[in-house]
Amino acid sequence: MIEIDTHKVSLKFFDFDCPPDELTKELGLEPTRTALKGQEYYIGPENKRVKKTWKWNFWEHQITIVEKDVWIGDLIDNYIDKVFQPRQENIKKITSKCRSEFSIVQYLYDGCNPGLHFKNNRLKIIADIGAEIDIDIYMLGSEQIENKEKEE
Numbered sequence: 001m002i003e004i005d006t007h008k009v010s011l012k013f014f015d016f017d018c019p020p021d022e023l024t025k026e027l028g029l030e031p032t033r034t035a036l037k038g039q040e041y042y043i044g045p046e047n048k049r050v051k052k053t054w055k056w057n058f059w060e061h062q063i064t065i066v067e068k069d070v071w072i073g074d075l076i077d078n079y080i081d082k083v084f085q086p087r088q089e090n091i092k093k094i095t096s097k098c099r100s101e102f103s104i105v106q107y108l109y110d111g112c113n114p115g116l117h118f119k120n121n122r123l124k125i126i127a128d129i130g131a132e133i134d135i136d137i138y139m140l141g142s143e144q145i146e147n148k149e150k151e152e
Contacts, residue, residue: 004068006065008103009063009105011060012102013058013059015057016097016098017097018057023059027091032062037055037057040052040054063075076118084126084129092128095130101134102126103135116135
């Protein structure tokens with residue numbers, strides 16, 4: 001089985017008091033995932049699933065690209081320009097009442113070391129909306145691929 005690199009960029013809100021639909025309406029942006037405090041969910045592969053409970057209300061909008069040789073910097077810039085910038089004031093308003101996060105996740109199976117670069121103007125937008133930045137990069141070599149195949 002050949003794995004293809006996966007790149008995810010998302011805006012998340014945690015621990016707000018209103019229903020997630022209110023954030024959707026405020027932003028004019030359809031979420032990828034929402035949850036209510038106390039709602040149960042599962043993580044992990046099917047044979048090792050773990051039940052968890054949401055500690056807070058949650059809202060997320062995510063863009064995922066599954067493709068080899070994608071430059072994550074282009075995806076980040078596009079997300080900031082098309083999602084953050086036109087909604088900057090609305091996001092700030094929401095973030096003033098809860099936690100927010102700009103999340104960048106990569107699952108890489110082949111290639112050289114990944115790198116990230118943020119231009120000043122885009123950093124200013126992230127700082128202005130008050131979002132934390134969370135970056136996770138997973139380098140998955142042949143051993144991880146073989147283990148994943150055994151689990152499936």
